[in-house]
Amino acid sequence: MAYVAVKGGERAITNAHRWLAEDRRGDVAIPEIETDQIREQLSLSVDRVMSEGSCYDRDLAALAVKQARGDLPEAIFLTRAYRTTLPRFGASLPLETGQMAVRRRISAAFKDIPGGQVLGPTFDYTHRLLDFTLAANGETPVEGALEAEEAQAYPMATIASVFAHEDLLEPDTQTDGAPAPFDLTREPMAFPAGRDQRLQALARGDEGFLLSLAYSSQRGWGSTHPLCAEIRLGEVAVEFIPDELGFAIEIGDLTLTECQMISTYGGGVDTAPQFARGYGLTFGHCERKAMSMAIVDRALRDAAAGEASAPCQDEEFVLYHSDNVEASGFVQHLKLPHYVDFQADLQLIRRQRRDYAERAAAMKEAAE
């Protein structure tokens, strides 16, 4: 084996970048994918990148997906690195998801609830059979969905308002004069984490990590026996008060997925038994993520009550390890050279092996 150069240089990096660009493009005989095709046809990829990238911009997310060759955590990283350079000119008013123009809304807690069960665009009842007609080139005919006979009544009652008359569900009343919410992108993680900090961390958290944590909780590792009280998907108006005007104006709409998980809370000395809530919210249509987030939020509330025992109830464990940009970077930094450290380890292990051999020889001698 010939000598292997362990040190790389400028030319190697430049060439690697070129090679990467070539691989991204793939076979040049195939038309290049356009970002508006990604935005329209890989919309759930775009939604995940916007959610975990903490940046609502479909075109930017589509670009990130294209540049990352479809690697979503890489696309999320690109989006975050861009987002952090953006100036901040203010905060919107809190979003009113109760006012959402709902496209999908289901509740598993009630057979029917005011506003009805609306399936909307969901994979839920599809049979997962590969549709080979999609693989055929050219336009795939799409049959439009039928219009409802009666137009949907808005706003559609939220699960909270359904319960409102009975005090069965813990309220989510707005706190007047509440301090500005914690911002993880400006301040380091601090413990114990408030719910604002926790929800922000979960909203930015990796879908796969939260999914597995939520699953572990369902299987008994810190079970909270959650019930899906409501999932809704739709458009919500964003309102902002510019200093120049002094009153709220609408500056756009966001597509959001919201999930409310409920589970029984046995009550305490001063509190009656109630249903407690876990909350999930994402940009775009990210139902798996929103549900996982809500379950983990609910599980972490046990931690706040000092009842933590399972991984999903451990605030430091969950919040410190949920961010895939941090996790991906740190796991992959092991690709960087470590030969100074390795040399130190080599020296140590050789010394320990010498010691071991001497001990073994001495014992053998003593035995004979």
Next chain:
Amino acid sequence: MTARPNEPERYYNYAYLDEQTKRMIRRAILKALAIPGYQAPFGSREMPVPYGWGTGGIQLTAAIIGPDDVYKCIDQGADDTTNAVSIRRFFAQVADVATTEETAEATIIQTRHRIPEKGLTEGQVLVFQVPQPEPLRGLEARETETRAMHAYEEYGLQYVSLYESVAAHGYIASTVGYPTMIEERYLMSPSPIPKFDNPKLGQNPAILLFGAGREKRIYAVPPYTNVRSLDFEDHPFETQTWEEDCALCGAQESYLDEVVLDDSGERMFVCSDSNFCAERRAAGHAGPMAGHQLAALDKEPA
């Protein structure tokens, strides 16, 4: 020294970070310098390189660099390792700064895993990239616990760990990131430098800044500060030594990397500090394998 590139267009602020962020980082640096060894939390930003690849060091450099600085960046002691090349390029591009490989010439040296062999001087700043700022993390996983341990100067666990190593091996079997005590107050991780470099931390004329981007902590050792590597009276602190000399420059007192030459056990030992080695060779020093092609790799055409 490579002259400052003249970039007419700038899409980002000078040195990439916006000025408010730089101010926030500078405040954290001042706090860290005022309480040597204390891990100051800071609002670490998402950077255009991955966490774990120097985001803490890059943010420190970005907060202190100016157009008149001369910047050097090393990884594993070498200027030509890929990530060092990448970070050096970044600052040449975003901060219009002159870059160098010469330790003495640099005003800011960013490093991962090493302290240069050549002694630093007053006015120089050594910026360390830190993966895990918490020296106690390997012993206690919870940040809430370790913060309390620092606050109460509760370092018994660390000493017990060293004692257990002595009991198991007959010596302290710690090689890199060897725990240090700063001014007899804060236990500090020196970052994963080999313990060979620990003695260079104390009474150093340069400012030593440590940045952990992912963990969002900054800490510092100001010039001429006392730094003690933990040990016991009967098991004093010791550093790595080699029986070999550097194969290229013959140095006997530098940290050596082992380079595998073939798959039948042939190897050579060379200085991990590439600039130190090159300067010695330029001054006429030669090791047993002087002229080996590895020496030629130092100066790669751009």
